[in-house]
Amino acid sequence: MSLLKIANLSGGYGDVDIISGIDMDVGAKEIVTIAGTNGAGKSTLIKAAMGILPRISGTMVFDGIDLMKLQIEDRVRIGISYVPQVRNVFGTLTVLENLQVVEHAPAKAARIRDMFDLFPALAGRRGTYAENLSGGERQQLAFARALMSSPRLILLDEPSAALSPALTDQVFEEVKRLPQADVAVLMVEQRARQALAFSDRGYILDAGRIVLSDTGANLLANEEMGDVYIGRGQVQAAPQSPSSHI
């Protein structure tokens, strides 16, 4: 059964539909990547799932619950979390304070300890202002903030944005570990070839519509579509990282 099921979803910021007729699903513990052309509506689709798109129609069901009637905070409460592409941490707060201010996080002190176990680099920098973290550390803090509410689905908007290739690898390693902690991932990623190499499935978006969906492996093997939508070049599927508890 799908954890998130989206059917015939359309919507936008004003009168014009940015996404149209979207059918999509994400299973428990799945990693699903949304790829496509610039301006196709990938971030908009993620925002719709989180409940921050001003106008939408269609259906969205999460774990049997109708999302269309729920505000953002209610979506967080039932197990959805979101890491925006920018402004995903508070620069003028320390690492610890960034975690302490997260709402909808029961047993907060214990959960913060879990986050420091999961991201040891952050533990060593708990008193550092977030604006002084490296790009990779900042992204880890953004993940930790999103995981504070113990979500079952995390929505990631371009987690590798503005990161070097080495830091991208590091952040993708963190993404790969999420399903082991019963967290499913729906992710928009420009580095689509690299992301699809570890994704269970992917959707290709063009001008607001899904033009292709398949397993990550099949999308990577689809030369014709690959050249157009996910760039050229080979990416080796990385080995799975060791399990960790979240």
Ligand SMILES: Nc1ncnc2c1ncn2[C@@H]1O[C@H](COP(=O)(O)OP(=O)(O)OP(=O)(O)O)[C@@H](O)[C@H]1O
């Ligand atoms: N807040 C907004 N208000 C009005 N239009 C917006 C807003 N955000 C995005 N758009 C428009 O919606 C369209 C899709 O944008 P979106 O960011 O979803 O695309 P994308 O596929 O994520 O693009 P990219 O890969 O370049 O980040 C674009 O034409 C964009 O200008």
